[in-house]
Amino acid sequence: MTQSRRAFIATATAGLVTLAAPAIAATGAVQRNVSALQKIDWRDHFDALGVGVIVADTSARAVHYWGGDGETYRLYPSSVPVSPELTKLGYTEVIRKIEGPTWTPTPSMRERDPSLPRVVPAGPENPLGTHALYLSWQYYRIHGTHDTRKIGRPSSDGCIGLYNEHIARLYGLVEVGTQVRLI
Template sequence: MRNSAPKLARRAFLSGVTSLTASVAFSQNVDFFGDVDQETSITNGSLRNISSFRMLDWRPYFKNLKNGAILSDINSRVIHFWSENEEIYKLYPTSVPITDELTRKGRTEVVRKVVGPSWRPTPEMRKRNPEWPDFIGPGSDNPLGSHALYLSWTYYRIHGTHDTRKIGRKSSNGCIGLYNEQIAELFELTKVGSQVLLI
């Protein structure tokens, strides 16, 4: 009988540790992106910005939702999307420009949508990085990932990335990057003419 108390205490301790481990694991699987089936591997950059994953109302940012609306919050490193009929709302973590000089803010719109985009460095990129190639076609080496939404501003896009370490960080040369799975979803939800606001 003497040994039963320590065994019970040990069982309670192990049970508590198991419970705590399970709750931590569960907390890492929480859906911060608006989808139940979202992949559960979140980069450290995204975890650092977890407080930014909060729902927003579209009204302070847009007069209406004609053609749908995308809000890219550079500071929070997230994109919000609202469908025209308000039935769909999405929230995605993003990569953002490395410096303020590379960041453009204001209103624009989606002017072209491309699956499997090709990439060319801008003249400014060529000056900063003369060793970069002149052209990269679609594929796993392409910096634009699997899909791209071209904006009315020259050289600016919302696109995917094959380098998932970039998401949640200041890591782009001006564009806004998403996980390939999420840009594919946003690509389907948007249309040419969708409103875009970068703040």
């Protein structure tokens, strides 16, 4: 009986290790990915910090922020546009900051879905979440979202989305004039 119990425990343990292996491998991949993300340097994208810089990495689905003091650095997971056609890459800057933004669907959104409301006021139904950083590109924002399922995946019509608590923190750090690059 002891031998069969040991055999059973050995077999069960081997089975659990086999089942856990993909999760362990995925964790390692996530850790390697995070390490790779942290190697991004603002100097690879900008000549000077100015009041601060943001790099929104659409393939890694991450937003990097460096403050103008050269000491402040933050990394946030993000949502990204749903398709390459909606993804604008390149340089822009923060031209306005709004706490409690209203959302107005773009003309192309209303063309695709005429049932969209003309305006959504600030609140839990607002797709821009609690805070928005308006970029110099028309209709593009870095903003919060009440729908936390969107973070980490393609889910927007062109904007970069953050958890509401993350955009609130970033909003407090970012100044108008912050340089932004979407890669």
